[in-house]
Amino acid sequence: MLFEPTDVVVRIALNLVDAGSADAAMAACRPLVAELAPRAVEFEAADPAGLRRGFLGELLVVLPSVPAAAPGESLRRSVEPLMRRLGLRPEWLAVDDDPSRTGADAHAPDPVWERGGTEYGVYSLYARIGGDPFETDPDDGADDEDDPDDEWLPVGSPEEAVDAVQELLAHQEHQEALFLSLTCEVAGVDTAGAQAVAEELAGRVRPAVPGRCPVQVGEQEGGRPVVGALLGPTGLEAGAPEAALGAARAALALPEAGWDAPQVTGSGAARYVSVVWRATVPPERGPVRVALHAGTGRALARPGA
Numbered sequence: 502m503l504f505e506p507t508d509v510v511v512r513i514a515l516n517l518v519d520a521g522s523a524d525a526a527m528a529a530c531r532p533l534v535a536e537l538a539p540r541a542v543e544f545e546a547a548d549p550a551g552l553r554r555g556f557l558g559e560l561l562v563v564l565p566s567v568p569a570a571a572p573g574e575s576l577r578r579s580v581e582p583l584m585r586r587l588g589l590r591p592e593w594l595a596v597d598d599d600p601s602r603t604g605a606d607a608h609a610p611d612p613v614w615e616r617g618g619t620e621y622g623v624y625s626l627y628a629r630i631g632g633d634p635f636e637t638d639p640d641d642g643a644d645d646e647d648d649p650d651d652e653w654l655p656v657g658s659p660e661e662a663v664d665a666v667q668e669l670l671a672h673q674e675h676q677e678a679l680f681l682s683l684t685c686e687v688a689g690v691d692t693a694g695a696q697a698v699a700e701e702l703a704g705r706v707r708p709a710v711p712g713r714c715p716v717q718v719g720e721q722e723g724g725r726p727v728v729g730a731l732l733g734p735t736g737l738e739a740g741a742p743e744a745a746l747g748a749a750r751a752a753l754a755l756p757e758a759g760w761d762a763p764q765v766t767g768s769g770a771a772r773y774v775s776v777v778w779r780a781t782v783p784p785e786r787g788p789v790r791v792a793l794h795a796g797t798g799r800a801l802a803r804p805g806a
Contacts, residue, residue, distance in 0.1 A: 507565070542560055542561075581594070680732065681731075683793055702791065703732060709751070753791065
């Protein structure tokens with residue numbers, strides 16, 4: 502990606518700790534994407550073996566530089582308004598006045614980092630004048646197999662970035678449509694086996710709560726695979742998530758003794774309903790815990806869902 506010598510190129514790192522899918526992560530970031538109009542957007546599941554949870558996101562934003570007596574001061578003045586907007590304090594910014602490349606980075610301190618970043622999920626920011634802060638040699642990166650641009654989508658104008666994210670979210674109406682998420686912890690199987698279990702459980706639910714079913718696999722600290730499926734948009738009444746939850750629960754046909762009482766979280770458009778099943782006698786092989794959440798795409802994408 503090419504930049505002007507006076508461009509201030511910023512990479513913003515986010516952690517959407519409560520996002521259960523890339524769609525949910527992008528939905529949570531959509532207002533920020535629409536406001537900042539990044540050149541590129543990337544989301545990926547956090548490494549189950551790492552310290553972060555949920556989904557990681559990165560926005561590449563290009564800002565105009567603010568004139569100053571020294572490049573380092575120009576960089577600081579250019580990014581401080583953005584930092585304040587993202588919930589990062591200006592004093593967290595460390596500027597490197599290397600004559601060959603003026604760069605800076607800011608990192609949230611441990612208490613903020615541990616809770617998943619600022620209120621926007623931001624935990625780090627990297628900036629550079631005239632080039633990508635992650636590119637060590639802008640004149641020699643075209644053949645680098647690890648070039649981060651190879652994995653970024655989209656690359657183009659700010660308008661194309663916003664349009665592509667909107668397409669990935671499958672239209673605004675998905676925000677108001679009813680979705681059902683199903684996650685389960687499975688004993689006695691590897692990740693492939695856990696994925697098969699999730700597909701089978703989602704197959705039971707799908708006739709009652711229709712919708713697509715992407716399955717994602719994670720790994721709990723205890724070693725049991727945790728899998729999740731998102732069904733929707735279901736076409737069911739968005740204002741009555743209890744009906745979808747009840748239909749899914751009945752379709753799963755799990756032993757009744759294992760179900761907890763349903764829990765309601767939020768209100769209005771942010772309201773969703775959850776219910777959890779736990780095996781009364783943990784099996785050597787099979788589901789140990791199944792959680793259902795029903796709500797609109799907007800509700801399930803909110804932090805805490």
